[in-house]
Amino acid sequence: MMVIRGGKGTPPNSRGNSPLRETFRKNARASLDKSQTFRSPNRRVPQANGTERRAVRSRGNSPGNQENGVAYLSSRGSETGSIERLDDTGHSHRIISGYNQVEDNINVVVRVRPLNHKEVKARDISVIQFPGNGQILVEHLPNGGSAHKSKLFSYNVVFEPAATQEDVLQFSGIKRLIEMAVEGFRCTAFCYGQTGSGKTHTLTGPPKLFDKKKPSYSDAHGLVFRSFMYLFKLLNEKSDVSFILKASFLEIYNEKVIDLLNPGSARKPLAVRWSKKARGFFVENLFTVDCEELDDLTAVLEEGMRNRSVGSHNMNDYSSRSHTILTVHITSEQPAENGVFISRSGKINFVDLAGSEMTKKTQSEGKTLEEANNINKSLMVLGYCIASLSDNKRRNNHIPYRDSQLTKLLADSLAGNGVTLMIACISPAMSNLCETINTLRYAARAKRIRTKPIVLMDPREALILTLKREVGVLQSENEHLRTALHLQGSPSESLGGKRSASSVQVDLDKLGELEGPQLIDLVKLYVAENEALRKENTELFVSREILMRDQELVCRDNERLLKKLEEVNSVCCRSPLLPVKTSASASTLNRSFVDLDLSATNIWINPTENSLSSSMGKITLPEVIQKELDKRQIGASAHRRHNSLEDLSKAVNNPVRAKSSKSANPEDLDIRPPSGRRFSMAKPTNGRAHVDSPQRPETPASLASVYSSEWNLDSPSPTKQPDAPSQRNSLEKLDVGRQSKGSMEVFGSPISVADDRGESDSFLIK
Numbered sequence: 001m002m003v004i005r006g007g008k009g010t011p012p013n014s015r016g017n018s019p020l021r022e023t024f025r026k027n028a029r030a031s032l033d034k035s036q037t038f039r040s041p042n043r044r045v046p047q048a049n050g051t052e053r054r055a056v057r058s059r060g061n062s063p064g065n066q067e068n069g070v071a072y073l074s075s076r077g078s079e080t081g082s083i084e085r086l087d088d089t090g091h092s093h094r095i096i097s098g099y100n101q102v103e104d105n106i107n108v109v110v111r112v113r114p115l116n117h118k119e120v121k122a123r124d125i126s127v128i129q130f131p132g133n134g135q136i137l138v139e140h141l142p143n144g145g146s147a148h149k150s151k152l153f154s155y156n157v158v159f160e161p162a163a164t165q166e167d168v169l170q171f172s173g174i175k176r177l178i179e180m181a182v183e184g185f186r187c188t189a190f191c192y193g194q195t196g197s198g199k200t201h202t203l204t205g206p207p208k209l210f211d212k213k214k215p216s217y218s219d220a221h222g223l224v225f226r227s228f229m230y231l232f233k234l235l236n237e238k239s240d241v242s243f244i245l246k247a248s249f250l251e252i253y254n255e256k257v258i259d260l261l262n263p264g265s266a267r268k269p270l271a272v273r274w275s276k277k278a279r280g281f282f283v284e285n286l287f288t289v290d291c292e293e294l295d296d297l298t299a300v301l302e303e304g305m306r307n308r309s310v311g312s313h314n315m316n317d318y319s320s321r322s323h324t325i326l327t328v329h330i331t332s333e334q335p336a337e338n339g340v341f342i343s344r345s346g347k348i349n350f351v352d353l354a355g356s357e358m359t360k361k362t363q364s365e366g367k368t369l370e371e372a373n374n375i376n377k378s379l380m381v382l383g384y385c386i387a388s389l390s391d392n393k394r395r396n397n398h399i400p401y402r403d404s405q406l407t408k409l410l411a412d413s414l415a416g417n418g419v420t421l422m423i424a425c426i427s428p429a430m431s432n433l434c435e436t437i438n439t440l441r442y443a444a445r446a447k448r449i450r451t452k453p454i455v456l457m458d459p460r461e462a463l464i465l466t467l468k469r470e471v472g473v474l475q476s477e478n479e480h481l482r483t484a485l486h487l488q489g490s491p492s493e494s495l496g497g498k499r500s501a502s503s504v505q506v507d508l509d510k511l512g513e514l515e516g517p518q519l520i521d522l523v524k525l526y527v528a529e530n531e532a533l534r535k536e537n538t539e540l541f542v543s544r545e546i547l548m549r550d551q552e553l554v555c556r557d558n559e560r561l562l563k564k565l566e567e568v569n570s571v572c573c574r575s576p577l578l579p580v581k582t583s584a585s586a587s588t589l590n591r592s593f594v595d596l597d598l599s600a601t602n603i604w605i606n607p608t609e610n611s612l613s614s615s616m617g618k619i620t621l622p623e624v625i626q627k628e629l630d631k632r633q634i635g636a637s638a639h640r641r642h643n644s645l646e647d648l649s650k651a652v653n654n655p656v657r658a659k660s661s662k663s664a665n666p667e668d669l670d671i672r673p674p675s676g677r678r679f680s681m682a683k684p685t686n687g688r689a690h691v692d693s694p695q696r697p698e699t700p701a702s703l704a705s706v707y708s709s710e711w712n713l714d715s716p717s718p719t720k721q722p723d724a725p726s727q728r729n730s731l732e733k734l735d736v737g738r739q740s741k742g743s744m745e746v747f748g749s750p751i752s753v754a755d756d757r758g759e760s761d762s763f764l765i766k
């Protein structure tokens with residue numbers, strides 16, 4: 001298993017000195033050095049003056065993406081262009097041409113192999129022309145009569161017969177695919193074409209390359225090995241990211257999945273199953289090898305190549321008799337903000353499809369014929385799937401992935417969240433015209449398929465990241481509310497003394513090493529802290545709202561009393577008995593809000609109890625009035641109600657239902673039905689809570705009539721007691737019994753109050 005650990009706070013050189021990393025670097029460097037030998041001999045052409053001229057150059061409007069002076073044809077850009085190579089005689093030959101490509105469609109490139117010895121011997125001619133701009137012109141198509149017609153096809157990139165293996169690596173778009181796999185995408189590169197068209201040659205190299213125990217590196221090495229080297233080069237550059245590589249190699253032979261890394265003497269087939277969790281097919285018990293170094297990946301490739309099924313027929317002496325899939329899983333861990341690591345799981349599949357065969361031409365018989373039939377059948381299913389997926393009308397209908405093992409395993413690459421590159425291999429020979437046209441049509445259809453690439457991220461870490469952000473927001477919001485409400489206490493208190501996730505010092509270097517259970521613990525900690533903060537947040541909002549309501553009631557009562565006083569003064573006395581001045585008037589209270597400058601923050605702050613009580617203290621109320629007020633618990637309510645908040649909060653924070661006998665005092669709440677219409681709760685009778693129906697709303701106006709006593713603040717003698725029964729009822733309604741049972745939810749969640757028979761009703765607190 002390759003682990004290049006990194007993280008915030010760890011100096012790169014200290015990581016670089018780890019023996020594991022040093023081994024990796026040495027190997028990667030050695031392997032990359034070997035890559036120098038891949039340089040095509042005709043890449044630099046000796047000049048008459050003894051200098052060397054670069055043999056690959058761009059022409060026309062080909063992309064200006066220059067690397068070491070070599071023009072690169074981007075397969076994902078919007079440019080069109082071509083690349084030429086100068087031959088030994090100094091003549092230029094175009095080797096590659098490209099056309100702009102639409103993002104997220106399957107990227108299709110075509111490689112045309114040279115005429116082989118057999119074809120040359122048989123004086124076969126090439127029917128392929130290369131007009132440039134990613135186009136292929138196929139000539140000599142039968143036109144029904146004696147004349148011939150031609151057909152033009154367009155692809156992302158076209159590799160002409162002179163293109164080398166290195167050119168395919170550089171210009172096919174495989175490099176971008178590897179980069180995306182490292183970024184967490186699921187990528188697939190697959191070769192398609194008739195038998196003997198050069199699929200295996202393109203992916204892995206010529207036959208017998210892997211027959212030797214220790215193959216020497218050569219120009220002949222195909223795309224897979226070159227991709228491995230590019231992958232390690234990339235990983236080496238990303239020193240701040242840790243990577244874990246794993247590889248598997250399988251073949252689908254006669255519809256049976258065989259593990260090429262662990263075939264066993266009986267070559268027992270493995271089952272292909274559907275994973276509900278991953279929503280995709282997978283091969284059960286497939287051997288997966290941890291790969292620390294490039295050599296490990298190469299060993300996987302060599303082992304698989306040695307174990308795969310190869311046969312001989314008329315058109316290819318080393319014909320693949322199976323479809324092979326080599327997969328490299330790339331898991332990365334990258335430090336993100338707040339000491340959290342982001343994990344991504346990408347992969348890249350290299351798929352070498354067995355070639356379609358015209359059994360008449362290949363003269364297959366017996367075992368080879370059976371193989372050919374299975375190959376053709378599975379390719380036909382693949383063809384159906386591609387045709388359906390490329391047709392906008394049919395792509396949402398049933399796609400027959402389940403009809404072959406191949407399509408099951410390629411389903412995600414074809415239509416899922418992956419990124420796919422198709423390399424269509426064709427023969428230029430006239431004798432293969434029919435198969436060539438079929439392959440080109442196939443490829444043209446595949447080009448129309450759109451995929452939706454997504455990055456796979458570890459959900460636990462994504463969750464940690466989200467929770468951490470949320471905790472931060474809630475903490476600052478709660479801090480703000482606490483300051484506004486003049487409340488003491490730290491968030492840790494609100495967690496009930498529990499350890500908070502934010503207090504845990506996450507060691508960035510060690511986070512990546514955390515095992516599953518430890519990560520789960522961390523997530524749990526964050527969830528707990530998040531919940532506690534939410535609770536606290538709710539409590540603070542409840543406190544604020546209730547204090548506001550209390551204040552409002554006190555102000556209204558005060559105003560009503562003052563109004564009555566004025567009336568009494570004007571009716572009973574010739575001259576006013578008292579200067580109408582109370583420090584607890586609504587205007588005063590409102591002024592105190594202004595003084596606190598809360599309008600700006602839109603946060604209401606309860607005027608300090610001291611200021612309220614001191615101002616109230618200036619007023620000597622008549623005893624009977626004081627009694628009445630005490631009875632109704634007005635004035636002192638702010639304090640009392642504040643105390644009851646604790647209970648209320650407890651009730652609120654307990655699961656939806658909570659006994660109100662201990663928790664909320666409904667008197668302290670302005671309770672409204674869920675519709676928002678306000679109504680009151682009647683005083684409990686015989687221990688029962690009675691809930692008035694919403695059809696009998698109790699408005700602030702009706703509450704205003706509660707205090708109908710007429711009194712003179714200067715005069716100790718009360719003039720009237722509250723007497724009207726309706727008013728008394730209202731008063732009683734206000735003074736809802738503390739014994740009533742109920743349950744509630746605050747702010748958007750219903751509160752229900754149940755009597756001792758279990759009947760309940762729900763409310764919203766505004």
Ligand SMILES: Nc1ncnc2c1ncn2[C@@H]1O[C@H](COP(=O)(O)OP(=O)(O)OP(=O)(O)O)[C@@H](O)[C@H]1O
Pocket residue numbers: 112113114116161193194195196197198199200201202205206207316318319320321353354355356425
């Ligand atoms: N671009 C090329 N340059 C030189 N030789 C090539 C090229 N492409 C293919 N060949 C040669 O053609 C022969 C057949 O190629 P290969 O085995 O790769 O075909 P294939 O498409 O994989 O066939 P099958 O489907 O039967 O496995 C091999 O000897 C291979 O080396």
